[in-house]
Amino acid sequence: MVCTTLDITNDLNNYSKSYIDIGGWDYFIIQIIGSSGSYYTYSSNDGGGITGVREGGLSPKYYATLTNGSDTVTVNSTSILVAGDIVFGAGLVSGNDLIATIIDDTSFQIGSPATSSSTYFQTAVFIKNQIPIQTENLENGVFDTVIASDGNYRCANPANKYLIIEADSGAISDKILLFLSKII
């Protein structure tokens, strides 16, 4: 057996969404601690890969610094992003000063630090076509696609490669820990 624990608190508290590649794991346990809202579980096998263009799923994390909060970035694309679709403000240098999060094929999220020289990072996500999946409350054995209270929630033998957890807008938790385990 091999196991690991992922702390996804920051993702859900700040972005209300977390994507995890659970391919190869036999089961997972989500633990919600000190929550102020509900969470919703989904899965997908569609990593959003495009033959000859890109691999799907989750990319490596991008690290960058936005040196001036007033600098701007313009995204002109309404389809799959290609070179030239992103225009940088005068104070920004591509690959050095910019942090941008790819939400899907057509949308970008630009970091906007409250102070200068703040460092931001995010993971590019291409996963799409998610479908709700149920988890089992370990306290009472109830299955649901919604997690509405603190506790431990299990999903055994997850059917899909990617797990997506969404939170109510503005929901904040003290901790959200994902335990993954598999037989080797």
Add this chain to the structure above:
Amino acid sequence: MAYSTLLDLTSQYNTDGYVVIDVGGFLSGVVYIYNGSKASVFSSSNDGGEELGTIMGSALTAENFYSTRLTNLATGLPSYTAVAGNSNYKFEKIGKYLKVEASGILVDKLIIQLFKIN
């Protein structure tokens, strides 16, 4: 190949009224309680109490436990409370840390078997 180990936690349970063990990496296990003076309660957590740069998470620092149902091997029924007296409760696919507790309890034996496939 299958592997199992036995943890005799009797002394610790009688002294402290609780035990916490790391079951991460194990497929399943059985909590064996013999002649317990009162009911025990099961809970689990993924939170090892880690603090960046200060504490590495472990069973000693684990916190934020939530009730977790185990299966009574005598009845087949799930429950997060073990009856007083003699009982066997099986668990599988729970959180990383398992806690068994009952303030002031005295048991003749608390032995937990952990099982995994390598």
